Amino acid sequence: MNRRNFFEKAIPASFALGAVATSCAPRTEMRYPDKHFHIGRGYHQIPKLRLSMDRIVKETVGLRPFRASGPRLDVEQLGNKTIVHNYGHGGSGWSLSWGTGNIARKNVLATGEKQIAVLGCGTVGIATARLLQESGCEVTIYTKDVPPNVTSNLATGTWSPASRVCDKTVAKPEFQAIWEDATRFSFRRFQFMLGMNDIACWAEEYGVFREAPVYIPGAGGEDFEIEGLLPERVRLTKKEHPFKADHVTRRTNIMFNIPTYLRHQLQDFTMFGGKVKIQEIKKPEDIDALSEKVVVNCMGLGAKPVFNDQELTPVSGQLSCLIPQGDVNYKLYTKGANFISRKDGIYIGSNGIVGNWDTTPSKEQTEKTVGILMKLMEEMKG
Numbered sequence: 001m002n003r004r005n006f007f008e009k010a011i012p013a014s015f016a017l018g019a020v021a022t023s024c025a026p027r028t029e030m031r032y033p034d035k036h037f038h039i040g041r042g043y044h045q046i047p048k049l050r051l052s053m054d055r056i057v058k059e060t061v062g063l064r065p066f067r068a069s070g071p072r073l074d075v076e077q078l079g080n081k082t083i084v085h086n087y088g089h090g091g092s093g094w095s096l097s098w099g100t101g102n103i104a105r106k107n108v109l110a111t112g113e114k115q116i117a118v119l120g121c122g123t124v125g126i127a128t129a130r131l132l133q134e135s136g137c138e139v140t141i142y143t144k145d146v147p148p149n150v151t152s153n154l155a156t157g158t159w160s161p162a163s164r165v166c167d168k169t170v171a172k173p174e175f176q177a178i179w180e181d182a183t184r185f186s187f188r189r190f191q192f193m194l195g196m197n198d199i200a201c202w203a204e205e206y207g208v209f210r211e212a213p214v215y216i217p218g219a220g221g222e223d224f225e226i227e228g229l230l231p232e233r234v235r236l237t238k239k240e241h242p243f244k245a246d247h248v249t250r251r252t253n254i255m256f257n258i259p260t261y262l263r264h265q266l267q268d269f270t271m272f273g274g275k276v277k278i279q280e281i282k283k284p285e286d287i288d289a290l291s292e293k294v295v296v297n298c299m300g301l302g303a304k305p306v307f308n309d310q311e312l313t314p315v316s317g318q319l320s321c322l323i324p325q326g327d328v329n330y331k332l333y334t335k336g337a338n339f340i341s342r343k344d345g346i347y348i349g350s351n352g353i354v355g356n357w358d359t360t361p362s363k364e365q366t367e368k369t370v371g372i373l374m375k376l377m378e379e380m381k382g
């Protein structure tokens with residue numbers, strides 16, 4: 001019997017068996033596993049997102065701290081303080097936090113000092129502080145705000161180490177090797193977090209386009225790639241996906257459940273004896289007044305006025321949050337919109353406005369992205 005004949009015969013036979021079982025077995029035992037239905041349809045079934053404006057419970061605008069030459073990672077002497085910089089990660093701060101934290105750690109350890117001040121309590125500051133603790137340093141974080149009131153809390157939460165990380169026409173050629181070193185370190189680090197309350201986990205990611213997508217440098221896509229870190233992105237045939245689109249890809253990617261992640265890392269920091277002091281740094285003299293001789297600057301956009309960094313500029317990004325939906329656990333991006341399913345909600349986004357300091361959410365932006373995704377879901381099979 002060939003394979004097709006087998007299924008043609010086997011599936012009705014299974015139903016028949018179920019019909020017999022109905023009369024003598026409790027109702028729950030007669031249910032068939034889902035896979036029988038998938039075989040019949042031929043394509044991989046993907047649950048539909050329930051979208052409507054009344055399911056939006058939160059809208060936020062975060063400011064990515066962008067520097068055309070890439071994050072600032074040098075060391076400078078300010079009076080009797082050594083300042084180790086680690087800020088300006090653009091749209092890749094979550095992904096690169098451990099990697100650039102490791103670069104900052106090497107610079108700190110080279111001073112021989114063990115009492116270290118870290119400025120800033122976003123994902124970059126916390127990762128850097130943890131790495132310093134692991135190397136035997138006593139760390140105090142000085143910060144204006146703590147999570148949830150930090151930019152890091154307003155991010156999507158996907159592994160995107162080269163998203164708006166620099167302007168390739170401005171960054172020095174040696175930046176790519178620094179980026180690669182940081183990316184590889186971060187990637188390894190995230191593998192140790194898998195299974196810990198899903199603070200970091202793997203998820204399927206679909207790219208769905210009617211026309212072949214065009215790569216635009218600096219528009220939020222990955223400006224550099226390292227082969228072999230993530231599983232390959234595969235192109236799906238029409239029979240393999242339920243979307244009304246000709247260009248569909250799937251790959252498995254890392255994602256971060258932001259609120260639990262930040263809480264987990266901050267708890268680890270205090271568990272290892274770290275201290276957090278709420279203090280705004282307004283001018284270099286405020287740094288001079290700290291008791292520590294070595295200070296790591298992880299203030300993100302907040303570094304701009306204190307260090308007069310002309311290069312540092314915001315790239316604003318709006319996210320609209322839908323009520324979580326248990327069966328939707330994938331990510332999707334299409335022309336003009338994307339979403340990611342986190343434990344705390346389904347975050348819809350897409351935009352990036354260079355130089356925009358306004359953090360007021362726009363209803364039109366939410367309606368636009370919700371509209372794009374609603375159409376995509378309506379046209380989806382299943």
Ligand SMILES: Cc1cc2nc3c(=O)[nH]c(=O)nc-3n(C[C@H](O)[C@H](O)[C@H](O)COP(=O)(O)OP(=O)(O)OC[C@H]3O[C@@H](n4cnc5c(N)ncnc54)[C@H](O)[C@@H]3O)c2cc1C
Nearest residue numbers: 062093094095120121122144145152157158281300302317
């Ligand atoms: C919409 C959006 C989506 C994003 N998506 C992703 C993504 O999917 N993946 C990814 O890798 N990255 C993403 N990013 C980028 C990422 O969020 C940032 O690169 C990252 O949050 C920067 O972290 P940080 O710790 O440097 O800055 P912040 O989170 O801004 O932390 C800075 C800290 O410094 C403190 N501070 C600031 N000024 C002062 C001061 N004067 N005195 C004392 N303390 C001060 C703040 O209170 C805060 O604690 C996204 C960003 C946005 C806006």
